Amino acid sequence: MAEALEGLLVESRSFVPSAAFKKQSLCISPFLYDEADYDSQQFWSDQALELDWFEEWTDICEWELPYAKWFVGGKLNVSYNCLDRHVASGLGDRVAYLWEGEPGDSRSITYKDLLDEVCRCANALHELGVKKGDRVAIYMGMVPELAVAMLACARIGAAHSVVFGGFTSASLRDRVNDAEAVALITCDGAWRRGSIVDLKAIADEALANCPSIANTLVVRRTAHDIAMKDGRDHWWHEKVASQSTQCEPAVMDAEDLLFILYTSGTTGKPKGIMHTTGGYLTQVAFTHKYVFDLHPETDVYWCTADCGWVTGHSYIVYGPLANAATSVIYEGTPDFPERDRFWSTIAKYGVTKFYTAPTAIRTFMKWGDDLPAKHDLSSLLLIGTVGEPINPEAWIWYQEHIGGSKCPVVDTWWQTETGAIMISALPGATTLKPGSATFPLPGIGVDIVDEAGQPVGTPGGGFLVLTQPWPSMLRGIWRDPERYEKTYWGTYEGKYFAGDGAKRDEDGYYWLLGRVDDIMLVSGHNISTTEVESALVDHHAVAEAAVVGKKDDTTGEAIAAFVTLRNGIEASAALVEDLRSHVVKLIGPIAKPKSVLFTDELPKTRSGKIMRRLLRDVAEDKALGDTTTLADPGIVASIKQRYLDTAPAED
Numbered sequence: 001m002a003e004a005l006e007g008l009l010v011e012s013r014s015f016v017p018s019a020a021f022k023k024q025s026l027c028i029s030p031f032l033y034d035e036a037d038y039d040s041q042q043f044w045s046d047q048a049l050e051l052d053w054f055e056e057w058t059d060i061c062e063w064e065l066p067y068a069k070w071f072v073g074g075k076l077n078v079s080y081n082c083l084d085r086h087v088a089s090g091l092g093d094r095v096a097y098l099w100e101g102e103p104g105d106s107r108s109i110t111y112k113d114l115l116d117e118v119c120r121c122a123n124a125l126h127e128l129g130v131k132k133g134d135r136v137a138i139y140m141g142m143v144p145e146l147a148v149a150m151l152a153c154a155r156i157g158a159a160h161s162v163v164f165g166g167f168t169s170a171s172l173r174d175r176v177n178d179a180e181a182v183a184l185i186t187c188d189g190a191w192r193r194g195s196i197v198d199l200k201a202i203a204d205e206a207l208a209n210c211p212s213i214a215n216t217l218v219v220r221r222t223a224h225d226i227a228m229k230d231g232r233d234h235w236w237h238e239k240v241a242s243q244s245t246q247c248e249p250a251v252m253d254a255e256d257l258l259f260i261l262y263t264s265g266t267t268g269k270p271k272g273i274m275h276t277t278g279g280y281l282t283q284v285a286f287t288h289k290y291v292f293d294l295h296p297e298t299d300v301y302w303c304t305a306d307c308g309w310v311t312g313h314s315y316i317v318y319g320p321l322a323n324a325a326t327s328v329i330y331e332g333t334p335d336f337p338e339r340d341r342f343w344s345t346i347a348k349y350g351v352t353k354f355y356t357a358p359t360a361i362r363t364f365m366k367w368g369d370d371l372p373a374k375h376d377l378s379s380l381l382l383i384g385t386v387g388e389p390i391n392p393e394a395w396i397w398y399q400e401h402i403g404g405s406k407c408p409v410v411d412t413w414w415q416t417e418t419g420a421i422m423i424s425a426l427p428g429a430t431t432l433k434p435g436s437a438t439f440p441l442p443g444i445g446v447d448i449v450d451e452a453g454q455p456v457g458t459p460g461g462g463f464l465v466l467t468q469p470w471p472s473m474l475r476g477i478w479r480d481p482e483r484y485e486k487t488y489w490g491t492y493e494g495k496y497f498a499g500d501g502a503k504r505d506e507d508g509y510y511w512l513l514g515r516v517d518d519i520m521l522v523s524g525h526n527i528s529t530t531e532v533e534s535a536l537v538d539h540h541a542v543a544e545a546a547v548v549g550k551k552d553d554t555t556g557e558a559i560a561a562f563v564t565l566r567n568g569i570e571a572s573a574a575l576v577e578d579l580r581s582h583v584v585k586l587i588g589p590i591a592k593p594k595s596v597l598f599t600d601e602l603p604k605t606r607s608g609k610i611m612r613r614l615l616r617d618v619a620e621d622k623a624l625g626d627t628t629t630l631a632d633p634g635i636v637a638s639i640k641q642r643y644l645d646t647a648p649a650e651d
């Protein structure tokens with residue numbers, strides 16, 4: 001694909017951390033890279049010593065491709081590391097979570113409060129017969145009890161499987177049955193955009209076909225009428241509240257299962273990814289500390305993800321708590337009651353570190369610059385992003401309008417499978433380029449290879465692979481070792497293939513190019529969706545764009561673009577032409593979209609990622625593929641209708 005990669009959209013503009021930022025930064029020189037280059041296993045072993053272990057490991061890493069064990073023989077407990085040791089060292093009064101409810105209520109929860117509630121919940125789970133080695137499903141809104149439930153499972157050695165609260169009963173049912181969970185923790189309802197999502201009713205529908213579930217715990221949040229099944233359903237405020245605040249943490253092996261989590265399903269059927277205890281906690285704690293340049297005494301950190309995704313697991317619960325951080329958790333949507341809720345929340349709590357997704361950033365661009373401008377965001381010191389490639393234009397908008405042109409932006413590449421951040425800047429030590437995730441973190445082996453699996457060199461583009469085991473790597477797909485071996489290790493001998501395309505520029509910076517399944521082949525040239533989309537988003541009228549390759553008799557594939565305009569911009573035939581020329585100007589005639597369709601929304605997964613495979617089905621007028629992970633099935637239906645109605649301009 002190299003020809004498509006030469007010199008495209010590489011912003012000349014770079015961002016050097018200010019002297020003020022460097023002065024307080026944890027890492028302003030390459031020393032961590034040097035240490036890790038010298039001996040990466042020793043490096044990770046040093047990081048693991050930041051945790052408290054009941055028993056130390058005998059071997060740092062045992063690697064029998066494709067299975068790794070880290071900190072072999074080591075014993076620890078994740079909830080002990082996230083709570084007890086902080087309370088024991090005098091931090092019991094530090095706030096762990098500043099929780100902001102969607103309707104405007106709020107709670108402040110200290111480390112001591114959290115420890116007490118986790119012990120109560122753990123005791124309640126014991127009483128309900130949940131044992132070490134069992135699985136517990138969690139299906140909740142973003143209330144503090146969600147983190148409590150996860151930590152309580154970790155305390156007693158039961159693996160949790162969190163299912164995002166926006167999923168349907170069928171998705172919940174399938175995940176519960178796949179994991180054979182023995183208990184479900186849920187809520188009566190969740191607040192979403194001012195109305196109630198009836199979580200318990202959805203769960204009831206699922207549980208009608210989940211024979212493994214013996215008990216549920218139900219948090220009262222919305223206090224609307226729900227059905228409680230005698231003998232099976234227990235109110236949290238009765239069952240949990242009455243328990244003792246003493247509960248011995250289970251002694252867990254470093255390789256004991258901590259959780260199962262299903263991927264977001266952008267490319268197809270979600271996979272039940274398994275993560276274990278010692279290596280996972282080591283890498284999430286390390287990355288949370290250094291990528292966010294954490295100062296737990298003074299920082300107010302906010303990750304806007306949902307705990308239903310890996311970002312919530314690693315960077316709302318385990319990383320921040322392991323580091324004794326103070327975090328904001330927000331329950332609802334960014335547009336309730338108004339479209340400035342995130343900005344008012346940053347101002348309210350004095351947030352210093354903010355972590356969100358490109359999909360959110362592009363939505364904020366669409367909503368207009370005036371909304372963040374109304375609020376005092378000057379407390380922010382660093383802002384981050386995860387989930388999709390961030391277009392340079394969106395990066396720059398984020399840095400200017402949210403980061404006050406002073407905050408480093410850390411673009412973090414990782415996956416459910418990797419458990420923790422793999423490619424990202426160390427903000428005090430790295431010169432940033434808008435749109436680039438910069439470099440692999442210390443102790444992480446990354447390369448880019450061609451079809452034959454040969455390294456492409458620098459500069460060069462191809463397939464992103466991971467070349468050595470890392471502590472928080474997935475330990476497999478739940479009960480499907482064959483799929484694990486084939487999906488991740490079956491393409492390039494000895495290497496983990498992540499499914500993403502990437503290029504490395506002449507300075508060694510990594511640029512993520514999107515899914516390789518999405519790469520388009522136009523007249524014999526490989527063209528990445530990300531680059532054409534970035535060229536479209538670079539146009540002042542465009543907030544968001546998705547492009548796909550559509551079968552074409554002359555060119556093999558032709559580029560079909562779906563474009564969402566910024567607030568107040570009118571669609572017109574002239575604008576279509578302007579956008580097509582803009583892409584030609586930035587990339588070249590080969591990347592010129594054959595058709596452009598304006599649409600108010602793009603089809604996205606429930607985690608907010610664009611689902612190009614469905615747009616491809618639309619463009620080729622095929623039956624839609626698996627839509628179960630789609631956030632709003634109505635959107636793709638209406639795009640399909642518009643596509644048929646308007647027969648978008650082509651030449």
Ligand code: ATP
Nearest residue numbers: 263264265266267387388389412413414415416512
């Ligand atoms: P599935 O594997 O079921 O299709 P998914 O890949 O969307 O779902 P996740 O594990 O949530 O599930 O997402 C990981 C993917 O998100 C990465 O493989 C990559 O494509 C994309 N991604 C995440 N962060 C970044 C980033 N900073 N830059 C570019 N892409 C990113």
Ligand code: MG
Nearest residue numbers: 263267415499
């Ligand atoms: Mg994936």
